[in-house]
Amino acid sequence: DQQVKQNSPSLSVQEGRISILNCDYTNSMFDYFLWYKKYPAEGPTFLISISSIKDKNEDGRFTVFLNKSAKHLSLHIVPSQPGDSAVYFCAAILSSNTGKLIFGQGTTLQVKP
Protein backbone atom coordinates (compact mmCIF):
# COMPACT_ATOMS: atom_id res chain seq x y z
CA ASP A 1 0.00 0.00 0.00
CA GLN A 2 1.75 3.10 -1.29
CA GLN A 3 0.81 5.93 1.07
CA VAL A 4 2.88 8.52 -0.79
CA LYS A 5 2.82 8.48 -4.58
CA GLN A 6 4.71 10.32 -7.24
CA ASN A 7 2.95 9.30 -10.42
CA SER A 8 5.35 10.88 -12.87
CA PRO A 9 8.60 8.90 -13.05
CA SER A 10 10.28 11.61 -15.10
CA LEU A 11 10.00 15.23 -16.17
CA SER A 12 11.98 17.20 -18.72
CA VAL A 13 12.00 21.01 -18.85
CA GLN A 14 14.01 23.72 -20.56
CA GLU A 15 16.45 25.80 -18.56
CA GLY A 16 14.79 28.95 -17.24
CA ARG A 17 11.29 27.49 -17.29
CA ILE A 18 9.25 26.27 -14.34
CA SER A 19 9.49 22.68 -13.11
CA ILE A 20 6.47 21.30 -11.26
CA LEU A 21 6.81 18.01 -9.43
CA ASN A 22 3.72 16.43 -7.94
CA CYS A 23 3.05 14.15 -5.02
CA ASP A 24 -0.17 12.59 -3.67
CA TYR A 25 -0.76 10.95 -0.32
CA THR A 26 -3.50 8.81 1.12
CA ASN A 27 -3.14 9.22 4.88
CA SER A 28 -4.90 12.36 6.06
CA MET A 29 -3.08 12.07 9.40
CA PHE A 30 0.27 13.05 7.86
CA ASP A 31 1.17 16.44 9.28
CA TYR A 32 4.57 17.23 7.85
CA PHE A 33 5.93 16.89 4.33
CA LEU A 34 9.41 17.14 2.88
CA TRP A 35 11.16 17.13 -0.46
CA TYR A 36 14.57 15.52 -0.90
CA LYS A 37 16.88 15.77 -3.87
CA LYS A 38 19.20 12.99 -4.94
CA TYR A 39 22.11 13.04 -7.36
CA PRO A 40 23.51 9.77 -8.77
CA ALA A 41 25.80 7.87 -6.41
CA GLU A 42 24.93 10.20 -3.53
CA GLY A 43 22.48 10.04 -0.66
CA PRO A 44 19.32 12.17 -0.66
CA THR A 45 19.66 15.71 0.69
CA PHE A 46 16.91 17.73 2.28
CA LEU A 47 15.47 20.46 0.06
CA ILE A 48 12.34 22.01 1.56
CA SER A 49 9.50 21.12 3.89
CA ILE A 50 6.01 22.19 4.85
CA SER A 51 3.83 21.69 7.87
CA SER A 52 0.20 20.74 7.41
CA ILE A 53 -0.86 24.02 9.05
CA LYS A 54 0.51 25.90 6.04
CA ASP A 55 -0.38 25.78 2.37
CA LYS A 56 2.83 27.24 0.98
CA ASN A 57 6.49 27.45 1.86
CA GLU A 58 9.13 29.22 -0.17
CA ASP A 59 12.91 29.03 -0.16
CA GLY A 60 14.62 30.88 -2.96
CA ARG A 61 13.77 29.22 -6.27
CA PHE A 62 11.88 26.41 -4.54
CA THR A 63 8.26 26.60 -3.41
CA VAL A 64 6.17 23.78 -1.99
CA PHE A 65 2.38 23.96 -2.11
CA LEU A 66 0.10 21.80 0.01
CA ASN A 67 -3.55 21.12 -0.78
CA LYS A 68 -4.87 19.13 2.16
CA SER A 69 -8.36 18.64 0.80
CA ALA A 70 -6.90 17.01 -2.31
CA LYS A 71 -4.11 15.29 -0.35
CA HIS A 72 -1.68 16.72 -2.86
CA LEU A 73 1.57 18.61 -2.71
CA SER A 74 3.74 20.04 -5.40
CA LEU A 75 7.25 21.42 -5.70
CA HIS A 76 7.82 24.36 -8.01
CA ILE A 77 11.31 25.26 -9.19
CA VAL A 78 11.59 28.67 -10.84
CA PRO A 79 13.69 29.22 -12.83
CA SER A 80 14.96 25.71 -13.47
CA GLN A 81 18.70 25.26 -13.88
CA PRO A 82 20.71 22.35 -15.32
CA GLY A 83 22.14 21.71 -11.84
CA ASP A 84 18.61 20.93 -10.67
CA SER A 85 18.68 17.72 -12.72
CA ALA A 86 18.27 15.01 -10.11
CA VAL A 87 15.74 12.61 -8.60
CA TYR A 88 13.24 14.32 -6.30
CA PHE A 89 11.51 12.40 -3.54
CA CYS A 90 8.59 13.63 -1.55
CA ALA A 91 8.17 12.27 1.95
CA ALA A 92 5.52 12.47 4.64
CA ILE A 93 5.40 11.82 8.34
CA LEU A 94 3.16 11.52 11.32
CA SER A 95 4.91 13.89 13.69
CA SER A 96 4.47 11.51 16.59
CA ASN A 97 6.24 8.77 14.69
CA THR A 98 9.88 9.15 15.73
CA GLY A 99 11.07 10.57 12.45
CA LYS A 100 9.92 7.62 10.34
CA LEU A 101 9.46 9.14 6.93
CA ILE A 102 7.30 7.57 4.23
CA PHE A 103 8.79 8.23 0.79
CA GLY A 104 7.31 8.43 -2.67
CA GLN A 105 8.89 6.61 -5.61
CA GLY A 106 10.74 9.65 -6.88
CA THR A 107 10.62 11.78 -10.04
CA THR A 108 13.67 12.22 -12.24
CA LEU A 109 13.96 15.83 -13.38
CA GLN A 110 16.06 16.71 -16.40
CA VAL A 111 16.68 20.38 -17.07
CA LYS A 112 17.96 20.93 -20.59
CA PRO A 113 20.34 23.83 -21.31
Add this chain to the structure above:
Amino acid sequence: NAGVTQTPKFRILKIGQSMTLQCAQDMNHNYMYWYRQDPGMGLKLIYYSVGAGITDKGEVPNGYNVSRSTTEDFPLRLELAAPSQTSVYFCASSPSGNYYELYFGPGTRLTVT
Protein backbone atom coordinates in the same frame (compact mmCIF):
# COMPACT_ATOMS: atom_id res chain seq x y z
CA ASN B 1 32.61 16.98 9.88
CA ALA B 2 32.43 13.92 7.67
CA GLY B 3 28.67 13.69 8.29
CA VAL B 4 27.27 10.20 7.69
CA THR B 5 29.70 7.70 6.24
CA GLN B 6 28.94 4.23 4.90
CA THR B 7 31.17 1.33 3.96
CA PRO B 8 31.50 -0.44 1.63
CA LYS B 9 30.28 1.52 -1.39
CA PHE B 10 29.64 -1.63 -3.41
CA ARG B 11 29.41 -5.32 -2.59
CA ILE B 12 28.44 -8.50 -4.39
CA LEU B 13 27.26 -11.36 -2.21
CA LYS B 14 26.40 -14.91 -3.02
CA ILE B 15 23.06 -16.30 -1.84
CA GLY B 16 23.35 -17.44 1.75
CA GLN B 17 26.38 -15.33 2.63
CA SER B 18 26.29 -12.77 5.43
CA MET B 19 27.71 -9.30 5.75
CA THR B 20 27.59 -6.14 7.80
CA LEU B 21 27.00 -2.72 6.31
CA GLN B 22 28.76 -0.09 8.34
CA CYS B 23 27.36 3.34 9.15
CA ALA B 24 28.91 6.06 11.27
CA GLN B 25 28.06 9.69 11.98
CA ASP B 26 30.12 12.36 13.70
CA MET B 27 27.33 14.85 14.41
CA ASN B 28 26.37 13.39 17.80
CA HIS B 29 22.90 12.60 16.49
CA ASN B 30 20.72 10.41 18.64
CA TYR B 31 18.47 9.10 15.89
CA MET B 32 19.76 6.84 13.15
CA TYR B 33 17.96 5.02 10.36
CA TRP B 34 18.52 2.38 7.72
CA TYR B 35 16.59 2.67 4.46
CA ARG B 36 16.69 0.60 1.30
CA GLN B 37 15.86 1.84 -2.17
CA ASP B 38 14.80 -0.58 -4.87
CA PRO B 39 14.70 0.52 -8.54
CA GLY B 40 11.69 2.73 -9.25
CA MET B 41 10.66 2.65 -5.62
CA GLY B 42 10.91 5.05 -2.77
CA LEU B 43 13.06 4.52 0.26
CA LYS B 44 11.69 2.05 2.76
CA LEU B 45 12.68 2.03 6.41
CA ILE B 46 14.37 -1.16 7.63
CA TYR B 47 15.35 -0.33 11.21
CA TYR B 48 15.87 2.75 13.28
CA SER B 49 17.45 3.69 16.60
CA VAL B 50 16.58 6.49 19.00
CA GLY B 51 19.82 6.22 20.94
CA ALA B 52 22.59 3.87 21.99
CA GLY B 53 21.15 0.55 23.05
CA ILE B 54 17.69 1.19 21.59
CA THR B 55 16.55 -0.09 18.21
CA ASP B 56 13.21 -0.82 16.59
CA LYS B 57 11.80 -2.25 13.38
CA GLY B 58 10.69 -0.21 10.41
CA GLU B 59 8.56 -1.25 7.44
CA VAL B 60 10.80 -3.99 6.00
CA PRO B 61 12.94 -5.53 8.80
CA ASN B 62 12.86 -9.19 7.73
CA GLY B 63 16.29 -10.62 6.94
CA TYR B 64 18.17 -7.86 8.77
CA ASN B 65 19.50 -7.14 12.23
CA VAL B 66 20.94 -4.02 13.81
CA SER B 67 22.76 -2.99 16.93
CA ARG B 68 23.59 0.38 18.43
CA SER B 69 26.32 0.14 21.02
CA THR B 70 27.54 3.73 20.55
CA THR B 71 25.97 7.01 19.48
CA GLU B 72 28.23 7.13 16.42
CA ASP B 73 27.76 3.68 14.87
CA PHE B 74 24.72 1.84 13.56
CA PRO B 75 25.71 -1.32 11.62
CA LEU B 76 23.19 -3.31 9.60
CA ARG B 77 23.66 -7.07 9.48
CA LEU B 78 22.38 -9.25 6.65
CA GLU B 79 22.15 -12.92 7.52
CA LEU B 80 21.66 -15.50 4.76
CA ALA B 81 21.56 -13.03 1.88
CA ALA B 82 18.78 -13.46 -0.68
CA PRO B 83 18.32 -11.95 -4.18
CA SER B 84 15.41 -9.91 -2.79
CA GLN B 85 17.96 -7.98 -0.72
CA THR B 86 19.63 -6.60 -3.84
CA SER B 87 19.20 -2.89 -3.30
CA VAL B 88 20.88 0.37 -2.43
CA TYR B 89 21.11 0.88 1.31
CA PHE B 90 21.14 4.31 2.89
CA CYS B 91 21.95 5.17 6.46
CA ALA B 92 20.65 8.44 7.87
CA SER B 93 20.72 10.37 11.11
CA SER B 94 18.95 13.25 12.81
CA PRO B 95 19.43 15.04 16.11
CA SER B 96 15.99 14.14 17.43
CA GLY B 97 12.78 12.38 16.60
CA ASN B 98 10.92 15.55 15.75
CA TYR B 99 13.64 16.86 13.45
CA TYR B 100 12.67 15.41 10.13
CA GLU B 101 15.45 16.71 7.90
CA LEU B 102 17.50 13.57 7.83
CA TYR B 103 21.17 13.54 6.92
CA PHE B 104 21.88 10.66 4.58
CA GLY B 105 25.07 8.79 3.82
CA PRO B 106 26.17 8.10 0.23
CA GLY B 107 24.74 4.58 0.17
CA THR B 108 25.93 1.01 -0.28
CA ARG B 109 24.97 -0.77 -3.49
CA LEU B 110 24.48 -4.46 -2.73
CA THR B 111 23.94 -7.21 -5.28
CA VAL B 112 23.03 -10.74 -4.20
CA THR B 113 23.48 -13.41 -6.87
